[in-house]
Amino acid sequence: MAMSAVTVDRLTKQYGDLAAVDEVSFDVPDGQLLAVLGPNGAGKTTTLEILEGFSAPTAGTVRVLGTDPHRGDRAWRARIGLVLQSTSLDAELTVADTLSLFAGLYPAPWPLGEVLELVDLTDDAQTRVGALSSGQRRRVDLAIGIVGRPEVLFLDEPTTGLDPEARRRTWAGVGNLTSAGTTVVLTTHYIDEADHLADRVIVLAGGRIVADTTPGELRRRGGPSTICYRLPDHITGADLPPGLARHLDTNRRNLIIASNDVAASLRELIGWADRQHLDLAGLEVGPPSLEDAYLATIGEPSTSEVHSHA
């Protein structure tokens, strides 16, 4: 029977009168990469810090690898890895020294060379942490998080503040881990990060789950797909049948069809193109924007949006 690496049942965390997390429930099966998405103040970090054992829930139960994180002992800590929201490294040591210090805390750490390769820091092994760029430091954080060969890894906004190149590299490192079977829970407010990495997405808003779904499913909620076609120079709007002409943009050169039935719209377009002997070069069919879907989701925190994926 497949175990859930993480189980959260009606988790509530109060700060004074405010419920930072309000009756949140979800399970993360072994080996899954779950992205927790949401705006600032949604309760992402609060949830993660309870899973990591930093604070206790006000109500509800949380289990990570079968253990209450707040009571997790050394043996339990040796099985989890984490990357905190902000970098927390001593600047004076080299990357290699920092890593070997942390590796020494675990019963079966990864060989350092492999960790450095995984986070793409092999060339900077002998560089002082203080001399690294913020993207490189973030990858040292990631290296420390994984050096103990964790079964469950928690990443709190691992790429916030990084440039696109550094984000790609971090994603590649996380991708390698999940292919090795590690369960990962990451928080992010980047939709493309969730889209790129996650098997599953939970959207938090105001401390509640407003969506629990896959990136693809979330995208489908964003509305219609878009078909774009730039008319060749010898074709004018007048050559189009009325059904297509109404989709022309304001300068009447681009056909932009927002369609809930992509197949039907394409049939109409292709039928017309055949008659005009056009090859439809440059035709684009775009998915609904995940960003639109996300914004629509957090804008409407209704219980009808909650889907449970066991």
Place this chain on the structure above:
Amino acid sequence: MPDTAATAATAASPVAHSATNTAADVGPSIRAVRLPGAGKLLVAQIRYQVRLLLSSGRAIAVGVGLPVILLVASKGKDTRPDVAGYAVFGLTITAWSTYGVRLVAAREDGVLKRWRATPLPRWCYFLGRILATVLVAVLAGAVTVAAALVFYGSHFGDGPATQLTVTAAFAIVAVLFLGAFAWAATATALTSAIPTVEAAFPTLIFIYFPVIIISGVLFTNISEPQWLSTFATYLPAQPLMDAVTHAVRHAAGAPFLPVRDVIVLACWAIGGLLVAIVIFRWEPHRSTQRRAARIQQ
């Protein structure tokens, strides 16, 4: 977890391969492997913290360099400087101010929080940090004594009756160790009440200088009321100086390591440590404040 194992087996990454190998070789639970022993971890922590301290040039310049400079500069025609005072000055500035500021900075930077989340026993981190500071502080005190030896010969102090013998040197190192522990343990307790890095230095110095001055660490010839002098004997600076002075006068018949001094220092060491253990704070203040502010939005 058959799915993930299959994925790992087919993945080309060397890391993924070794994950599969480990799972296959060691069986379903590689966690049967024992955690590293606490003694080994404590030694690693002390080494790491000593390296961090020694790589901080300013800390060493103030703790080790400044007392030596003052010692040499204060050499008068007829008077010899009080070696014990300068040794204690170097030791306390390291075990109190330098240590305290660095501890607050590490906490507010999230370094302590990060360590707390590892399988390192918490006491191991805590004690590793204190003991590393004690070693460097003892070094600061010992360098001052050694400098005195170089500049004034073995008969230093306030007269020919003083002599630094080998046994006296051991006694000095032992009492410096106890004294540094007392200062660092008390500083650990105090830092829990200091909310920001900016507040750390002023707070620590505000307490440090009055104690140093009424204890006569730097200026021995100030006259102060008797009750204040008596009060100073209950603080951790005066007994430390007194014990070092006794050690160098041992050859002239002074008691070796005065019991009262040792008891006062031990009380500060144990008391400071107990309070520190109870009120020690691992999490930065700033993240709590920031989160509260964010939720308020």
